[in-house]
Amino acid sequence: MNGFFDIPSDLQHSWSGLIGLHLREALLPVAAGLLLALPLAQLCVRFRRLYPPVLGATTVLYAIPSLAFFVVLIDYTGQSELTVMIPLAVYSLVVLVPAIVDGVRSVPGETLAAATAMGFGPVRRYLQVQLPIAAPAIVAGLRVATASSISLVSVGALIGNQGALGNLLAAAQKYDRPELAVNAVLTMAALAILCDALLVLLRTLLTPWMPRGTRRPRPAARSRRPEPEAATR
Amino acid sequence: MTSTAQCSRSTTRYTGATAVSLAAAAALLAGCSSGDTSDNPLAEEKTEAGTVVVGSNNFAESTLLADIYGEALRAKGIKVTYKHNIGSRETTYGLMKNGSITVLPEYNGSLLAYLDPEAEQESTRAVNEAVKEKLDKKLTLLEPSPAEDKDSVSVNAETAKKYGLTTSSTLADLKDVAPELVIGGSPEFQTRRQGLKGLESVYGLRFKSFKALDAGGPLTQAALAGNTVQAADIFTTDPTIVKEKFVVLKDPENLFGFANVTPLVRKEGLPQEGVDALNAVSAKLDTETLLDLDAQVQLEKKDPLDVAKAWLESAGLS
């Protein structure tokens, strides 16, 4: 019982089971965050005065350490996956709203005017012009949110085996088996790299009109608001 | 897709690409969620009737005992699910009360000290009765086992030598040196009566500072062995006491009371045959056995579930 893949029975999952659980606990919140962020960001673009307070509120939310978030939620959602996923969805939302707002705002006015002149209604213009042009910025936000989410799930181990691969870390400590911690760190890093690569691929698919190598947002556009970075709290 | 036909070429391509990538993303998520649906903890929350949920605290012995209880119940044909590594008693007791867990390995005197910090602890029988009185009405304690695992204040060999402490020294002997010592224990040890509070009120011990570690686990063992702390809350069944030559200080005032391994159960959740099965475990489990089983898990690194099954079989309980 001290091999790299000998998962202690009290985790009640195989290694691949933990991976599946980890991806679900990390990615569903990002998806939920995106679904919430799109309308919220559109509101912020539409009503400019809304943006500063939304930005302020999200900054404060982002500053709350995840563990505290989990502990406070236990009373409402129990020691369950949901308790881990709700804060992760909030963090994703916080990362994605500014990314989407900046992305949508960066669409040149003449492009919008051209779309309007072609008879595009506001909904169609949003879906077929603004969102596609904002896609690189949105994907950049998704990359940050995903990396952060994959890392943060592991903190759920502290609230009773809710950290998927993070549970391996608690087990490594409980049974004094460092190889389990090595396994957890490497597997999580591999998942993060894999998901990041998939998102880069997604961006390539979403922006077929862009020549290779110029897909990164221009540095000048970034200087106003650098992309938020992944964080583990 | 009809609208895309009217669009410019690039938009058509874009929409197609979106569909592809959305499908890919959906497949990814679906793939993830189909990974282990049977073990979804959310599903466990709504326990189906007749299933017994066995919980455990966040230290190795608790996991081992929960496995022993769970497998003993399974041997009687009772459906069992586990909820391991939950946390401290402060958390698990709440989950027992609200019905998230049906069975939890407990230590009778430690549970009494949690329910009523001032209660006298005269004998293990009396402790059991006192606990039953204080317990939430939906809960009860079954028969205590002879196996005992107490909290203790232990010092490392270096500290023992420096201050002339031996295995016959008591906590009272620590009074003058305590202000020079850093004591370690689980975070909850800091606020429990069977912890810093009682050490001060019963023995007048005031330590230099407290270092929050884990519940008698490897962090505590390593911190004491490495002299990061000079004294620590070490469980008396801890196999590292012998290995690292820790000195367990005597407790003449019986602050740490009795700590016999005893099943805490929800009355309505456990059928009579389950009660009988757990009482049969208690009858066979003594301190020597527990020491041996703990050593198999903590020193030989065997899986607790395997150790539990092997012992149940050897004891004729499987």
Add this chain to the structure above:
Amino acid sequence: MNVLHFINAFFSDGAHWHGYDGIPQRLLEHVRYTLLALALATAIGLPVGLVTGHTGRGGNALAFVANAARALPSFGLLVLVVLLIGFGLLPVMIPLVVLAVPPILVTTYEAVRSVDPSPVDAARGMGMRESRILLRVELPVALPLILSGLRSAAIQIVSTATIAAYVSLGGLGRYIVDGLYQRDYEKVVGGATLVAVLALLTLAVFWAAGRLAVSPGVRGR
């Protein structure tokens, strides 16, 4: 459950204001971890970012290293390092520095790369040495963006340093982890509030640093 009530109770309890577990001591520990980790990460990330940004070489390697470092989970790294080398300040510094280097490194590189090439060429034409060009021309122009990278790193360190409490270290995370095991919401909420306030203070410090350090000519653009 009223969060404001818990915050009030936590801060009005006199016992939380002194001793080794008092707010001043825990705050001091937290700030100490943060400053030390930020200093180490800056010492690594800033020079490398400046030089690669100036020469324009190694951008891909740098992006690769930064992405790999970003993929490492901080909590996992912390537990692993503690298991391997034991207690002390070093095990906390390793995950925090790994966390903080990528934003500093990448933003510094990007910042120097995005400096308008014409003043750089002008400086070169005037016969300035490359090191002087970097420090006197590129650095002042790139400073706002570099500061934003440092700010981002600092905020992450402040919130991530809380997990150090899980492996028995101090800092404000102590209140959150202790509160979890003692089932003391006052401590959890109080600790979280302190961390959030510290993070916002960090933002304010960087805002002020930006006002002071960035040349008015650059700021106005």
